[in-house]
Amino acid sequence: MNLQEMIARQRELTEQARSAGRTSLTADEQREFDELQRQIEALQNSNPTPTHASTPASGERAATPAASAPTPTPAAPNAENERRAGVEAERTRIREITALCRDFGIDEARFVNSDMTIDQVRANVLEQLRANSGPVNARVTGTGEDARRAAISDALLMRAGIHIENPAAGASDFAGASLRSIAASCLAAENGGSGSDYFMMDASRLFDVLMQRQYLTPVAAFPSILDQTIEKAYVEGHRTAPVTFDRFCSIGSLSDFKKATNRYVAGSFGDFLEVPEGGELKHFVPQDEKLPQRELKTYGRQFTMSRQAFIDDDIGMITRLPRQAAQAARRTQNKQVYDILVNNQVIYDGTNLFTSGHKNLLAKGTDITQEAVQSMILALGGHVNDAGDAILIRPAYLIVPLGYKFKMYTLFNSATISASGDVNPLYQYRDQIEIVEDATINALVKSGSPIPWFMMGAKDDAETIQVDYLNGKAIPNVRRMEVAGQLGYVWDFYLDWGISVQDFRGVVKNPGVAITSPLALA
Numbered sequence: 001m002n003l004q005e006m007i008a009r010q011r012e013l014t015e016q017a018r019s020a021g022r023t024s025l026t027a028d029e030q031r032e033f034d035e036l037q038r039q040i041e042a043l044q045n046s047n048p049t050p051t052h053a054s055t056p057a058s059g060e061r062a063a064t065p066a067a068s069a070p071t072p073t074p075a076a077p078n079a080e081n082e083r084r085a086g087v088e089a090e091r092t093r094i095r096e097i098t099a100l101c102r103d104f105g106i107d108e109a110r111f112v113n114s115d116m117t118i119d120q121v122r123a124n125v126l127e128q129l130r131a132n133s134g135p136v137n138a139r140v141t142g143t144g145e146d147a148r149r150a151a152i153s154d155a156l157l158m159r160a161g162i163h164i165e166n167p168a169a170g171a172s173d174f175a176g177a178s179l180r181s182i183a184a185s186c187l188a189a190e191n192g193g194s195g196s197d198y199f200m201m202d203a204s205r206l207f208d209v210l211m212q213r214q215y216l217t218p219v220a221a222f223p224s225i226l227d228q229t230i231e232k233a234y235v236e237g238h239r240t241a242p243v244t245f246d247r248f249c250s251i252g253s254l255s256d257f258k259k260a261t262n263r264y265v266a267g268s269f270g271d272f273l274e275v276p277e278g279g280e281l282k283h284f285v286p287q288d289e290k291l292p293q294r295e296l297k298t299y300g301r302q303f304t305m306s307r308q309a310f311i312d313d314d315i316g317m318i319t320r321l322p323r324q325a326a327q328a329a330r331r332t333q334n335k336q337v338y339d340i341l342v343n344n345q346v347i348y349d350g351t352n353l354f355t356s357g358h359k360n361l362l363a364k365g366t367d368i369t370q371e372a373v374q375s376m377i378l379a380l381g382g383h384v385n386d387a388g389d390a391i392l393i394r395p396a397y398l399i400v401p402l403g404y405k406f407k408m409y410t411l412f413n414s415a416t417i418s419a420s421g422d423v424n425p426l427y428q429y430r431d432q433i434e435i436v437e438d439a440t441i442n443a444l445v446k447s448g449s450p451i452p453w454f455m456m457g458a459k460d461d462a463e464t465i466q467v468d469y470l471n472g473k474a475i476p477n478v479r480r481m482e483v484a485g486q487l488g489y490v491w492d493f494y495l496d497w498g499i500s501v502q503d504f505r506g507v508v509k510n511p512g513v514a515i516t517s518p519l520a521l522a
Contacts (some may be wrong), residue, residue, distance in 0.1 A: 001036075001039075003040060003043055006036045006040050006043075006475075007090075007091060007094070009032075009036055010033055010036050010037070011094060011098070013029050013032060013033050014033075014098060016029070024434060027200040033074060034338060035104070040091075041110075062155075064377050071285060072108065074256070075197050078082030088165070089473060093117070093118055097111050097118060097121050098116045099321040100118070100125060101121075101125070102123060104310060111124070120248040137484060143471065145189075145221070146351065147168065147169065147170070147392075148170070149221060149224055149225050149228060150168035150171075150228065151167075151168040151169060151171045151173070151174060152171075152174045152177065152182055152225050153225050153228040153229040153232065154167040154168045154171040154319065155169070155171045155172070155173075155174035155177060156174075156177075156182075156315055156319060157166075157173050157223075157229060157232055157233060157319055158171065158175065158228045158314060159175060159176075159315060160233075160315055160319035160320060162232075162233060162236055162319055163236075164189070164232075165249075165361050166185060168439070169479070173291055178313045179310055179313050179315060180203050180206060180227065180310070180311075180313060181199075182338045183198075183206055183207075183210055183222045183310075184198040184199045184201070185198075185205060185235035186221035186222040186223070186225070187209060187210070187218065187364075189205075189221065189490060190220060190221060193281055194305065199261060200489065203310065203311040203356060204307070204311060207307050207310050207311065210222055210223075211487075212312075212417050215508045219285060221234060223480060223489060224245060226305065226318050227409070227478075227480055229318045229319060229322075230318050230322040230478060230491060231322075231478060232325055233318070233319045233320075233322040233323045233325035233326075234322040234323060234325055234476060234493070235326070235475060236323055236326075236477070237322065237323030237324060237325065237326030237327045238326040238327070238329070238330060238474075238475050238521075240323075240327070241326065241327040241329075241330035241331060242327075242331075243330045243334035243438075244334065244335040244399075244436050244437075244438045245332070245333060245334045245338070245465075245467065246467070247434065247436055248396070248397045248399065248434075248436060248456050248459075248464075248465075249337060249464075249465045249466060249499075250459050250463045250464075250465070250466040250467070250502070251466070251467055251468075251469075251474070252294070252466050252467070252468040252469075253274075253468060253469055253471060253472035254294060254295075254296050254469075254470060254471075254472075254498065255470070255471060256296075256470075257297075257470075257496075258296070258297070259293050259295045260293065260295065261293050261294075274288060285507045291348060291349040292347070292500055292501065292502045293499055293501075294466065294468050294500045295500070296468060296470055296496045296497060296498040297470075297496070297497070297498060298495070298496050299329065299332060299494065299495055299497070300476075300492060300493055300494030300495065301325060301328070301463055301493050301494075301495070301498075302490060302491065302492050302493070303317075303321055303325070303489040303491060304486060304489065304490045304491075305317040305489045305491075305492075306488040307487040307488055307490050310488070320406065322478070322491075322493070323418065325476065326335075326475070326493075326494045329476045329493070329495050333440070333497060333499070334440055335440055335444075337465055337467070337499060338438065338440045338441055338444060338498050339444060340353065340499070340501060341353070341399070341441075341452070341454055341465075341467060341509070342445060343439055343444065343505070344509075345501075347501040347504060348500075348501065349504075353501055353504055353507075354504075354507075354509040358504045358505070359379065359382060359383065360374065360504055360505065360507060360508045360509060361509050361511075362375060362378075362379070362508070362509065362510045362511065364511070365450050365452070365510055365512045365513050366510060366512070366513065367399070367407075367512075367513050368404055368407040368408060368411060368453075370411060370417070370424075370425070370426060372510055373398070373411065373426060373455070374425070374426075376395075376455040376471045376508045377395050377455065378510045379396055379455075379506050380393050380455055380457055380506075381393055381394075381395075383505045391461075391462070391463040391505060392461065393399060393458070393462050393505065394432070394457060394458045394461055395432065395456075395457060395458075396432070396456060396457055396458040396459070396461075397433065397434050397435075397436055397454075397455065397456040397457075398432060398433055398434070398435050398453070398454070398455055399436045399438070399441075399453060399454040399456060399518035400435065400436070400437050400438075400441070400453040400454075401437070401438070401439070401441035401442045401443075401445075401451045401452075401512075401515065402438070402439035402441070402442050403436060403515050404437060404453060405435055405437040405517075408435045409435070410424055411424075412426050412427065412429060412430040412433065412435075413427070413430055414427065415427050433455075441453070442515070448514055449514060450511055450512045450513050450514050451513075451514065451515050452509055452510060452511050452512040453509075453510050453512050454507055454508065454509050455508045455510075456506060456507045456508075457505075457506040457507070461506065462503045462505050462506030463502040463503055463506065464501065464502060464503055464504075464506035464507045465499065465500070465501055465502070465507075466499070466500055466502050467497060467498070467499050468497060468498045468499075468500070469495075469496065470497075473495075473496075474495075474497075476493050476494065477492075477493070477494050477497075478492065478497040479490055479491065479492050479494050
C-alpha cells in the first residue's frame with residue numbers, strides 16, 4: 001500500500017465502526033489500524049538516499065554517457081519536510097472532521113473529500129443546526145466522563161426530592177453541589193483540568209461562558225448533564241401522573257399524520273356453517289357500515305432555564321418543571337377522553353356518542369343504586385349485530401366522578417343487602433368490574449348540575465375509545481434548542497397523539513344527579 005491507500009484503509013475501519021453504531025474499534029480492527037499507523041509513520045520518517053553512479057575501478061573503462069544510468073536528483077531537504085507536513089496536516093484534518101461529524105450524526109464523506117478546513121466544516125455544521133432547528137444532544141460515549149455526568153444528574157434529582165431507584169455510582173458525592181459549582185467543574189475538566197479561574201468567576205460571568213461554550217461545543221458536559229436530569233425528571237412525571245384514561249381506553253399506534261380510516265366497525269362474523277362432505281366453506285366479507293377515523297395531532301410546550309435561575313441555583317427549573325410538563329401531557333389526554341364522555345361529542349356516524357338511537361343512554365339520571373347498575377349492564381349487553389345476533393359485551397369498568405367510589409365499594413362488596421340475608425346480585429361482579437373514579441368528570445360539569453357516570457365493556461369485546469401515538473411513543477419528546485437572543489437554555493416538550501371513538505356500543509351513560517357533599521365546607 002502507498003501512503004494514500006493506508007490512510008484510506010484507516011478511514012474505512014473507523015467508518016465501519018460508526019456504521020455499526022460502535023464508538024470504538026474491535027480488537028482486530030484496532031490491531032490493523034495500529035499497524036497501518038506504524039507503517040505510515042515509518043514511511044513519513046524515512047529519507048531515502050539518492051542513488052549515484054559509482055566510480056569505475058582502475059583499469060576499467062568508464063561507461064559511455066549513453067549507457068550510464070541516469071543520476072536521480074536528490075530532493076531538497078525543505079521540500080521533503082513540506083511533503084511530510086502536508087501529509088500529517090491532511091491526516092489531522094480528516095481525523096477532526098470525522099470526529100465532529102460523528103458527534104452530530106452527519107455523513108463526513110462530502111467534507112473529507114472536499115478541500116474545506118476544519119474551521120469551515122465546523123461553521124457549516126453549526127449553520128445546518130441553526131437552519132434546521134435541530135436538537136443539540138450530548139453524544140453517549142460510554143466513558144468515565146459519562147459515569148460522572150450520570151452521577152451529577154442523579155444527585156440533582158435527589159436534591160430536588162425525586163426518588164431514584166438505582167442512583168449512579170458516586171451520586172452522593174455531589175449531593176450538595178450547586179449549578180454554579182457543577183458548571184465550573186465541567187468547564188475546568190474540558191480545559192484539561194487547568195481551569196481554576198472558572199471557580200473564581202461570579203455566576204453571571206460563568207453563565208456567559210457556558211452559553212458561549214454551548215454554541216461552539218454543543219456536546220459540552222454541563223448542558224449534557226442538564227439534558228440527562230430533565231429526561232429522568234419527565235420520565236418520572238409521566239410515570240406518576242394522576243390519570244385514569246389508560247385503564248379503560250385502547251392504546252394504538254399510527255406511523256404518520258394522515259387520517260387513518262378503519263375498514264369496518266367490529267360486527268358480526270355470522271354463525272359457523274355446517275360443511276357437508278365434499279362441500280365448500282362459505283366466504284365471509286366484512287361490511288363497511290361505519291368508518292371511524294383516527295388522526296394524530298402534535299401538542300407541546302417550551303420552557304427555559306433562564307440566566308436568573310442559574311444565578312439563583314434554582315434546580316427546580318430542571319427537575320420540577322420537566323416532571324410537571326410530562327404530567328401535563330398526560331392530564332391533557334385524560335381531559336380529552338373525559339370530554340368525549342361528559343360532553344357527548346359527535347362521533348364517526350354524524351350523531352352524538354350517547355343517544356336513544358344508539359341504545360346507550362339511560363332515560364333518567366340516577367344516583368348509585370343496585371337498580372341503576374343492573375340497568376346499565378342490561379343496556380350494555382342488549383346490542384345486536386346486523387344479523388340479529390347478540391353482541392356479547394361484558395361489563396368491565398364503572399367510570400364515576402369523585403365521591404362515588406364509597407357507594408360503589410358498598411354496592412359490590414356486600415354479600416347481602418338486608419338484615420334478613422337477601423343476596424346481593426352485584427356481589428358476583430366484584431372482581432369483574434373495575435371502579436374508575438376521576439375528579440375530571442366533576443370539573444367538566446357546571447356546579448350544581450347533574451354529574452354523569454358510565455359503564456364500559458371489556459376492551460376485547462368492543463373498542464370504545466382509542467388513544468393513538470406516533471409509532472407507539474407515549475412519553476413526550478424533549479430536545480434542547482439554540483434560540484437566538486434567548487438568555488438561557490431552552491427545551492421543547494412535544495408529543496403526537498390522537499383520540500377517537502371506535503364503537504358506541506361499548507359504553508352506557510347514566511345522566512346522573514347533582515352530587516351533594518355529606519359535610520358542608522366552611
